[in-house]
Amino acid sequence: MSDYTLPRSTGVRTEQERLALIQGYQDPHTIRHLTGVGVASGWRCLDAGAGAGSITRWLCDRVGASGSVLATDLDTELLDRIEAPNLTVQRHDIRTDPLPDDRFDLVHTRLVLLHVPERAAVLDRLVRTARPGGRIVVGDIDFTTIRLAHHDPIFERFTKIFDTAVRQAGWDPACGPQLPSMLERQGLTGVAAEMVRNYQRGRSAAPAILAMTYQRLRPLVIDCGVTPDEFDHVQALLSDPAVAIDGPALWAAWGTRPVAQLG
Secondary structure (H helix, E strand, C coil): CCCCCCCCCCCHHHHHHHHHHHHHHHHHHHHHHHHHCCCCCCCEEEEECCCCCHHHHHHHHHHCCCCEEEEEECCCCCHHHCCCCCEEEEECCCCCCCCCCCCEEEEEEECCHHHCCCHHHHHHHHHHHEEEEEEEEEEEEEHHHCEECCCCHHHHHHHHHHHHHHHHCCCCCCCHHHHHHHHHHCCCEEEEEEEEEEEEECCCHHHHHHHHHHHHCHHHHHHCCCCHHHHHHHHHHHCCCCCEEEEEEEEEEEEECCCCCCC
């Protein structure tokens, strides 16, 4: 869940709150997908870009004493707090640091690929670290689906500038819907995907996550043309229970590394 192309938040407590909101919002969907691909006792798992570690904890419990979990991230401070005998935590840059080939029964990553310009190469490395017959589960979002239920020209201008700003920083804000085809290009079999798009009121989970994410990126979008007043207007909309917000869409895709796919 690490941002590879942007500076880290200077507010540690605020960033932890943002990660906690993301986990609470996305974990039920992610856990459903991991359960669906068959994660079970004894599996060896990689959780790449594990963030605050909620899925890492779930995997440790799921695979039990006979299994193992390797959790990696650029910043392992929160992962280091997890006490599980079957867990190994490793500070790791998914773009450049080595990964073992043909090892894991499950490779999982969420909210990582959209942040790395080298996303195709990163996914290739992740696929190769799965054993033949291993499962790969990836998750990301689609910022381009965000809409208000009512017309608001400032919000619409903001989302266009946000799209431009994060693309310039190396993100792909529309990464989510590309995940199935990315897995298919890697030669995975049985590729399937799910998209969940929620309609929520301001101050609820998705708008609150958006507001905190936008706040973190405030210098970036203002440098690209959003005025401080426009920024404050958008934040007010996202915290107003009278305002309805559609999106962003949550995407997950999964597949199996073919048994014949070695090296």
